[in-house]
Each structure stands twice: as C-alpha cells, then as structure tokens.
Amino acid sequence: xxxxxxxxxxxxxxxxxxxxxxxxxxxxxxxxxxxxxxxxxxxxxxxxxxxxxxxxxxxxxxxxxxxxxxxxxxxxxxxxxxxxxxxxxxxxxxxxxxxxxxxxxxxxxxxxxxxxxxxxxxxxxxxxxxxxxxxxxxxxxxxxxxxxxxxxxxxxxxxxxxxxxxxxxxxxxxxxxxxxxxxxxxxxxxxxxxxxxxxxxxxxxxxxxxxxxxxxxxxxxxxxxxxxxxxxxxxxxxxxxxxxxxxxxxxxxxxxxxxxxxxxxxxxxxxxxxxxxxxxxxxxxxxxxxxxxxxxxxxxxxxx
Amino acid sequence: xxxxxxxxxxxxxxxxxxxxxxxxxxxxxxxxxxxxxxxxxxxxxxxxxxxxxxxxxxxxxxxxxxxxxxxxxxxxxxxxxxxxxxxxxxxxxxxxxxxxxxxxxxxxxxxxxxxxxxxxxxxxxxxxxxxxxxxxxxxxxxxxxxxxxxxxxxxxxxxxxxxxxxxxxxxxxxxxxxxxxxxxxxxxxxxxxxxxxxxxxxxxxxxxxxxxxxxxxxxxxxxxxxxxxxxxxxxxxxxxxxxxxxxxxxxxxxxxxxxxxxxxxxxxxxxxxxxxxxxxxxxxxxxxxxxxx
Amino acid sequence: xxxxxxxxxxxxxxxxxxxxxxxxxxxxxxxxxxxxxxxxxxxxxxxxxxxxxxxxxxxxxxxxxxxxxxxxxxxxxxxxxxxxxxxxxxxxxxxxxxxxxxxxxxxxxxxxxxxxxxxxxxxxxxxxxxxxxxxxxxxxxxxxxxxxxxxxxxxxxxxxxxxxxxxxxxxxxxxxxxxxxxxxxxxxxxxxxxxxxxxxxxxxxxxxxxxxxxxxxxxxxxxxxxxxxxxxxxxxxxxxxxxxxxxxxxxxxxxxxxxxxxxxxxxxxxxxxxxxxxxxxxxxxxxxxxxxxxxxxxxxxxxxxxxxxxxxxxxxxxxxxxxxxxxxxxxxxxxxxxxxxxxxxxxxxxxxxxxxxxxxxxxxx
Numbered sequence: 002x003x004x005x006x007x008x009x010x011x012x013x014x015x016x017x018x019x020x021x022x023x024x025x026x027x028x029x030x031x032x033x034x035x036x037x038x039x040x041x042x043x044x045x046x047x048x049x050x051x052x053x054x055x056x057x058x059x060x061x062x063x064x065x066x067x068x069x070x071x072x073x074x075x076x077x078x079x080x081x082x083x084x085x086x087x088x089x090x091x092x093x094x095x096x097x098x099x100x101x102x103x104x105x106x107x108x109x110x111x112x113x114x115x116x117x118x119x120x121x122x123x124x125x126x127x128x129x130x131x132x133x134x135x136x137x138x139x140x141x142x143x144x145x146x147x148x149x150x151x152x153x154x155x156x157x158x159x160x161x162x163x164x165x166x167x168x169x170x171x172x173x174x175x176x177x178x179x180x181x182x183x184x185x186x187x188x189x190x191x192x193x194x195x196x197x198x199x200x201x202x203x204x205x206x207x208x209x210x211x212x213x214x215x216x217x218x219x220x221x222x223x224x225x226x227x228x229x230x231x232x233x234x235x236x237x238x239x240x241x242x243x244x245x246x247x248x249x250x251x252x253x254x255x256x257x258x259x260x261x262x263x264x265x266x267x268x269x270x271x272x273x274x275x276x277x278x279x280x281x282x283x284x285x286x287x288x289x290x291x292x293x294x295x296x297x298x299x300x301x302x303x304x305x
Numbered sequence: 306x307x308x309x310x311x312x313x314x315x316x317x318x319x320x321x322x323x324x325x326x327x328x329x330x331x332x333x334x335x336x337x338x339x340x341x342x343x344x345x346x347x348x349x350x351x352x353x354x355x356x357x358x359x360x361x362x363x364x365x366x367x368x369x370x371x372x373x374x375x376x377x378x379x380x381x382x383x384x385x386x387x388x389x390x391x392x393x394x395x396x397x398x399x400x401x402x403x404x405x406x407x408x409x410x411x412x413x414x415x416x417x418x419x420x421x422x423x424x425x426x427x428x429x430x431x432x433x434x435x436x437x438x439x440x441x442x443x444x445x446x447x448x449x450x451x452x453x454x455x456x457x458x459x460x461x462x463x464x465x466x467x468x469x470x471x472x473x474x475x476x477x478x479x480x481x482x483x484x485x486x487x488x489x490x491x492x493x494x495x496x497x498x499x500x501x502x503x504x505x506x507x508x509x510x511x512x513x514x515x516x517x518x519x520x521x522x523x524x525x526x527x528x529x530x531x532x533x534x535x536x537x538x539x540x541x542x543x544x545x546x547x548x549x550x551x552x553x554x555x556x557x558x559x560x561x562x563x564x565x566x567x568x569x570x571x572x573x574x575x576x577x578x579x580x581x582x583x584x585x586x587x588x589x590x591x592x593x594x595x596x597x598x
Numbered sequence: 599x600x601x602x603x604x605x606x607x608x609x610x611x612x613x614x615x616x617x618x619x620x621x622x623x624x625x626x627x628x629x630x631x632x633x634x635x636x637x638x639x640x641x642x643x644x645x646x647x648x649x650x651x652x653x654x655x656x657x658x659x660x661x662x663x664x665x666x667x668x669x670x671x672x673x674x675x676x677x678x679x680x681x682x683x684x685x686x687x688x689x690x691x692x693x694x695x696x697x698x699x700x701x702x703x704x705x706x707x708x709x710x711x712x713x714x715x716x717x718x719x720x721x722x723x724x725x726x727x728x729x730x731x732x733x734x735x736x737x738x739x740x741x742x743x744x745x746x747x748x749x750x751x752x753x754x755x756x757x758x759x760x761x762x763x764x765x766x767x768x769x770x771x772x773x774x775x776x777x778x779x780x781x782x783x784x785x786x787x788x789x790x791x792x793x794x795x796x797x798x799x800x801x802x803x804x805x806x807x808x809x810x811x812x813x814x815x816x817x818x819x820x821x822x823x824x825x826x827x828x829x830x831x832x833x834x835x836x837x838x839x840x841x842x843x844x845x846x847x848x849x850x851x852x853x854x855x856x857x858x859x860x861x862x863x864x865x866x867x868x869x870x871x872x873x874x875x876x877x878x879x880x881x882x883x884x885x886x887x888x889x890x891x892x893x894x895x896x897x898x899x900x901x902x903x904x905x906x907x908x909x910x911x912x913x914x915x916x917x918x919x920x921x922x923x924x925x926x927x928x929x930x931x932x933x934x935x936x937x938x939x940x941x942x943x944x945x946x947x948x949x950x951x952x953x954x955x956x957x958x959x960x961x962x963x
Contacts, residue, residue: 021761
C-alpha cells in the first residue's frame with residue numbers, strides 16, 4: 002500500500018512540475034514562432050539598409066538600427082570604466098567586511114532592482130534638466146543645445162541602468178582568476194596596481210566582455226528609460242552629434258504598433274522589426290554565454 | 306613582468322591584443338560620433354500625432370525637392386509640441402487644436418510674443434465603429450453620453466444588446482482636447498474609456514473590437530466604419546467628406562495648425578510657404594486630410 | 599575555513615541572485631562558489647609593496663588607484679542621485695502654494711466630490727478644467743496586474759525550477775534552461791507587442807471578454823517577463839540545498855516526493871521567496887508591457903476583465919507632454935517616488951530572505 006501511494010506522489014509531483022516546464026517552453030515557442038513566421042518574409046537586405054518611407058508604411062529601419070548601435074556604443078563607453086572599476090575595488094582592494102564595502106554591494110543590488118521607467122525620470126530630471134541645462138547656461142549662453150533630450154543623455158541613463166550587470170559579471174571574472182597568478186606577480190615585485198593591470202585584467206577579459214555584452218543586450222532592448230531622454234518618433238537623418246535625438250529599434254516597435262498611420266500596411270514591417278530586435282538581443286546573449294563557458298572551461302582546466 | 310612563465314601566458318597576450326583592438330575600435334566609433342556641430346538649415350517640427358503622417362510626408366517631399374534642407378518631424382501630441390515650442394526645443398509646432406490662453410501666456414512670458422498661428426489643412430474628426438456595427442449615424446448628444454459613460458450599451462442607441470467599449474486618446478493628444486471641448490462640452494471622459502497612445506491604436510482596436518467606438522483623424526479611417534454625425538436629432542446626418550469639412554457643415558470639422566514663435570523667415574519660411582503652396586496642399590489630400598481651399 | 603576567507607564565497611551568490619532580476623545576468627550558485635576566490639589580506643599585501651611603489655611612477659599609480667576608488671562609488675552615487683533628483687522634482691507637491699491650489703496629497707489619496715459627479719470619487723483626469731489626480735485607481739490597477747502576473751509566474755517559474763533541479767535529466771535540463779534564458783532576453787517591448795497584437799485577440803475570443811485590452815492580458819504578458827526571474831533564482835536555491843539533507847532524508851526511508859516536499863522545498867524556501875520578491879519588484883515597475891496591453895483606463899475596480907492604468911504606464915504616457923515644473927509634472931515624479939520606494943522595499947526583502955536562507959543552511963551544515 003505504502004509503495005503505491007509513494008509512487009503516486011512522485012508521479013503527481015513530477016507531472017505537475019513537468020507541466021510547468023512544458024508551459025514555459027510553449028510560451029517561448031509560440032512567441033518566437035509567431036514573430037519568425039510573420040517577420041521572416043520581410044527581412045531583406047533592403048529592409049535593413051533603407052530608411053522608412055511613406056510615413057513608415059514602406060522602406061526599412063536603418064535609422065533605428067543605427068540609433069540603437071550609437072546608443073549602446075556610447076553607453077558601453079560610459080558603463081565599462083565605472084563598472085569595471087567598481088568590481089576591481091570590490092574584489093581587489095576593499096575589505097569585504099567593512100561597512101562601506103557592504104554599502105556598495107547593497108547599492109549595486111538595489112540599483113539592479115530599480116524599475117526602468119524610474120531611470121527615465123532620473124535621466125530627465127538629472128541629465129537633461131540639471132546637467133544639460135547647466136552646460137547650456139555655462140557654455141551656450143542659455144541657448145538650448147544640451148538641455149533637451151539627446152543621444153548622450155539617453156546613453157548615460159542606460160549606462161546607469163546597466164551598471165550592476167557589468168559590475169557583477171566583472172567581479173565574477175576577477176574572482177575566477179587563480180590566486181597563484183596574483184601571488185606570482187607580487188613575488189616578482191609587481192605592485193598591486195601592476196598586478197591588476199598586467200595579470201588579473203587580461204585574464205579576466207573574457208568575463209568583462211561577457212558583462213559588456215550582457216549590458217549591451219539589455220541596453221538594446223530597453224525602451225522606458227529613453228522615452229524622455231532622447232528617442233524620437235521619426236528622423237529623416239542619422240544623428241551626427243551627441244546632442245541629436247535618435248531612433249531606436251525597441252521604440253520603433255512601440256511606435257509602429259501604436260501610432261502607425263496604416264496598421265495593415267505596417268504589420269509586415271512591424272513583425273520584421275521585432276524579429277531584428279529579437280535576433281540582435283539573442284545573438285548578444287548567445288555570445289555572452291559562449292564567452293563565459295569558454296572562460297569557465299579554461300579556468301577549470303588550469304585549476305586541475 | 307608579463308614575461309613570467311606561467312601556463313596561461315599565451316591566453317594573456319592574446320587577450321591583451323583583443324583589448325587593444327577593442328579600445329581602438331571604440332576610439333574610432335567615438336571619433337565618428339563626436340562631431341558636435343549641428344547641421345545648418347535644419348527645421349524641427351514637433352507635435353500632434355494626428356498630423357505626424359502629414360508632417361512626415363511634407364518633410365519627405367520637401368527634402369526631395371530641396372535636397373539641402375533637413376526637416377525633422379516628431380509626434381507626441383499637440384500638448385507635447387506646444388510645450389516644446391514654449392521650451393524652445395522646436396521651431397514649428399503642429400497642433401490639432403488651437404493654443405490655449407494659458408499656453409499663449411507662457412509663450413509671451415518667455416519670448417514676448419504670443420506666437421504665429423498658421424492653418425495648414427482641415428480635418429473632419431471622425432467617429433469610428435467596427436465594420437459589423439449596424440449603426441450608420443450618431444448625434445452629438447449621443448456621442449457625449451457614450452464618452453462620458455452615461456450610455457453604456459449599444460441597445461440604448463438602437464443597436465445590439467452589448468456593452469460599448471470606449472476608446473479614447475492619451476491626454477497629450479490635441480484630438481483628445483478638441484473632442485472633450487466640442488463633444489463633451491468639457492465634461493470628463495468616462496473612467497472606462499481606454500487611452501490609446503496614438504490614433505492608429507484606436508483604429509486598430511476598433512477594427513478588432515466588435516462593440517468598440519473611437520475617434521480620430523479622417524486620414525486614419527481604414528478597416529473600420531465611419532459614422533455620419535448629426536448636430537442634433539433634427540438635422541441631417543453628415544459624412545466627413547471634403548465638401549462638408551471645407552464648408553464647415555460637418556459638426557466636427559477642425560483646422561490643423563502650425564504654430565511658430567515668430568513670423569517664419571529663411572529656411573523655415575520657405576518650408577511653410579511650400580506647405581501652403583499647391584504642391585504642399587496636394588499632399589494633404591494624398592494623406593487623407595483636406596486642403597484649405 | 600577561517601571566517602575571513604569564508605565571507606566572499608558566501609556573499610557572492612547573494613549578489614548573483616539579486617542581480618539575476620536584471621534578466622541576462624545570472625550565475626549559478628554552484629558555479630561561482632566553486633571558483634577560487636582571492637581573499638588575501640589587503641593591508642599586509644599593500645604594506646609589503648609600498649617601497650617598490652615609491653620607486654616606480656608613484657604619482658601615476660596613486661592617481662589610478664584613486665580613480666578606481668572614486669569610480670567604485672558610482673553605484674552608491676547613482677542610487678543617491680536617483681533618490682535626490684526624483685524627490686527634488688516631486689518635492690514642490692508638498693510645499694509649493696501654486697501647485698497646492700491644483701493638487702494636494704489629501705486630494706490624491708481621498709475621494710473628492712467633484713463638480714459634475716454624483717458622489718465623492720477617486721478620479722484620474724489630469725487634463726481637465728479641474729485636473730483630478732486620484733492615485734488609488736493607478737495603485738489598485740498596478741497591484742491588480744501584478745497579482746495576476748504573480749498568479750501565473752509563481753507556479754510556472756517555481757514548478758519548472760523544481761522540475762529542472764529534481765526530475766529533469768541532463769538533456770532535458772539543457773533544453774529548458776537555455777529556453778528560459780531566451781525568454782529572459784526578450785525585450786519587454788516585444789512582449790507588449792505580442793500581447794497587444796496577438797494574445798489580446800486570443801484571450802478575448804477564448805473567454806468572451808468585453809474589452810480586448812484588460813488587466814488579464816497585461817498580467818499574463820507581464821508574467822512572461824518575470825517567469826525567468828523567479829525560475830532562475832528558485833533553481834539556484836533548489837540547487838544550493840546540501841546533498842547531505844537529501845541523503846539523510848532518503849536514508850530515513852522517505853520517498854523522493856516526500857524528500858522534495860518536506861526537505862528540499864523548506865530548505866530552499868527563503869531562496870524561492872527571494873525570487874518571488876524580486877519578480878514582484880520587477881512586475882510592479884515594468885512599463886512597456888502594461889503600457890501597450892492594458893488599455894490604460896484608470897478604473898477603480900477589482901475585476902480582471904476591466905482595463906487598468908498602472909503607475910508606471912501613467913508616467914510613460916503622460917510625462918512627455920507636461921509642462922516642466924507644473925502640477926502634473928510634479929505628480930508624475932511623485933508616482934516615480936512611490937515606484938522607487940516600493941521596489942527598494944521588495945529588493946531589501948529579497949536580500950533579507952537570501953541572507954536568512956544562507957544562515958539557516960550554514961548553521962545546519
């Protein structure tokens with residue numbers, strides 16, 4: 002009797018949890034299937050390289066791709082130094098039990114949990130209204146140049162958003178560098194900074210890259226933080242300076258699905274844009290996974 | 306000291322060269338992005354979502370004829386455009402409603418001008434229902450009752466026994482304000498009205514929603530049914546077509562405006578002149594709105 | 599192990615878990631725990647190298663190290679700046695008399711008798727003759743959508759995590775885990791798009807709902823965004839339950855499922871709770887999905903078939919239009935403060951839960 006009831010419990014539990022797993026798989030399959038089925042036919046080279054025409058009912062999405070790339074490049078330039086430096090401090094310099102160190106960790110963790118729309122508010126209140134307007138007052142005699150939504154402010158807002166991603170990935174990479182390397186370097190008379198720059202950082206580079214790629218993937222997909230800090234509905238020319246506005250893939254998806262002049266005519270374009278955005282973020286994530294597993298394997302090999 | 310013989314020296318130097326390539330790549334991109342000078346002759350147009358398709362077509366065509374000019378069009382709503390005009394972030398504001406006294410006051414406070422108002426096209430604000438809806442006409446009073454939430458079932462208007470699903474616009478929209486003033490007589494929309502971020506979203510929703518009703522520019526009316534509107538139960542039901550919009554007999558006809566801080570001159574002046582010319586007005590018809598004359 | 603060398607190893611997983619809610623960042627407890635960790639005493643180290651440092655380019659070194667130290671506080675600076683600058687823009691709501699004529703905290707939180715209305719009501723109509731800024735419809739809407747999302751995401755996320763950690767074979771695990779990572783990588787605007795264009799129609803046809811866009815559609819779409827968060831953290835928590843627990847239970851004659859229900863789940867409980875707390879924080883703050891799929895009508899009701907307007911979607915939809923510094927602008931920043939405060943609270947709660955789990959497992963092991 003007991004055996005049967007036990008088997009029943011196992012069957013029920015494994016079926017129940019298995020069902021949950023299957024449902025999750027199904028959700029992903031349905032979303033991807035729908036987007037690929039409707040989006041793939043429209044995905045042509047012309048689509049990727051042309052600007053939108055006829056009020057977005059024809060043409061391509063090149064300006065949105067360009068804007069997305071410009072945004073994440075600037076973001077990366079801003080977030081990498083800050084993120085890597087924080088990680089170096091936490092894992093190489095700081096005393097792990099000091100109150101200040103703990104405070105930094107709490108800040109990093111909480112920064113990761115702040116909603117993206119709040120970053121948007123912050124970007125508007127701080128970068129655009131405070132820093133931007135301040136620059137205008139100081140250098141442009143009050144004329145509006147930087148004191149309005151712009152590429153640079155959107156990029157900096159996104160950099161704050163992705164800061165925890167870079168910090169965590171870098172810290173993990175630094176922790177994975179074998180201690181013997183540091184000791185060997187120190188034994189040869191290298192200073193701590195020299196050890197970090199010449200020995201630890203090159204070793205940790207793949208991990209730092211992983212962090213950068215994950216940050217880029219996040220930055221490429223987020224829309225809420227740039228709504229008020231620089232993205233534009235339609236621009237006839239590409240952004241050429243830091244204080245220009247820009248188009249972006251995620252926002253383009255939002256605009257096409259809610260504000261396009263002719264819903265039926267734009268549906269194929271909309272699906273293809275979603276597909277491009279998905280492919281971009283998936284490719285970035287996959288690269289990060291590959292780089293990270295390579296790094297793990299290398300250290301696993303070195304340790305044994 | 307990087308010559309220390311440890312087993313992963315190979316990796317290390319390779320990684321250093323990767324690092325070098327990355328920093329160089331980033332440097333090149335920065336240089337490409339860096340030029341800080343804004344291009345001359347750039348005209349920025351911002352505002353009404355109703356007019357965004359119009360502004361965009363104007364921009365496309367104008368830049369085709371005048372390759373040196375750059376016209377940059379963004380939407381966001383008439384309120385957004387007017388704020389931008391006041392904040393100094395746009396040269397031309399597109400608006401589907403007149404500027405309010407409060408807005409003019411703000412403009413005067415900053416620039417000692419109440420701005421220049423230029424009507425550039427006409428629109429017949431249309432009432433959309435699903436194609437399967439048996440209704441063909443509606444009075445202004447009925448519209449008010451529906452959008453303020455006093456009437457909630459199509460049965461009360463002689464339609465099927467089904468709840469009315471009300472679609473409205475976000476409150477940044479000039480169309481939202483125009484409809485509120487002219488149809489609701491400044492009463493509040495029902496809280497059940499769903500706010501759509503753009504006219505297209507309203508059209509899309511009504512096209513898919515059997516018992517939906519919404520409003521928006523005439524140019525967007527595709528895949529849905531446009532109701533004829535009666536001023537009151539006695540008067541004739543009128544379609545928002547060109548003749549009735551132009552002579553003002555359609556109760557919800559409205560002008561669409563450009564607003565500027567000062568009289569347009571130079572590049573901006575040339576653009577505005579072109580918009581009002583036969584070539585510019587031809588595009589109005591093409592997009593689905595109605596020309597001034 | 600000395601206490602000092604133990605600290606970093608135990609701290610790291612917590613951090614990995616917490617940042618796991620920024621979707622693509624995750625590291626397994628086992629993975630990072632097993633890696634060697636540098637734990638030399640920083641003070642001794644530095645004292646030993648100081649003479650050399652002085653003989654080489656000391657100024658450059660000092661400068662670089664100072665830069666590292668300064669940059670290291672960028673996260674703290676960011677948190678403080680976010681708080682200060684959002685608070686600064688919301689502050690006039692409390693004391694500015696011009697704004698006070700249009701809106702006060704009392705008017706926002708208590709039902710008001712507005713002209714043209716039959717009874718005192720909570721109304722969100724910021725663009726009106728008399729602007730009305732009642733926040734309850736938004737708060738209730740946010741909680742409603744969040745609750746619906748949690749009702750879907752918790753069973754699916756925790757269930758799938760349990761399946762992967764307890765039942766799935768290696769091959770199955772290698773299908774499920776990357777798929778969930780894939781879902782984590784889907785930008786929220788894409789989920790919003792899918793809900794708006796596809797799912798809304800399906801759900802309306804299947805359930806015969808009055809309106810296409812409603813709390814249910816938005817909630818289900820929102821659950822897709824938080825399933826990966828809950829799954830990842832839960833899976834790490836289940837994986838962190840010591841083998842000895844399971845072995846002891848089995849040795850006492852417990853069946854597999856008894857071990858899971860009585861031993862594994864209780865031991866991993868705080869970790870799972872942390873995952874749920876993080877998912878909750880994410881759900882409350884998520885913007886694009888609800889902006890696109892909820893219909894955005896500020897109705898004060900509990901019905902999941904009604905359209906809702908959430909706090910985050912309200913900010914996204916209205917901020918672009920308002921005149922900077924006006925009453926409406928101030929109120930929207932106040933909503934931002936509410937969101938920020940709530941997610942900080944859920945984050946700290948999650949952190950607390952993980953700390954508890956570690957202490958419990960550590961104490962018993």
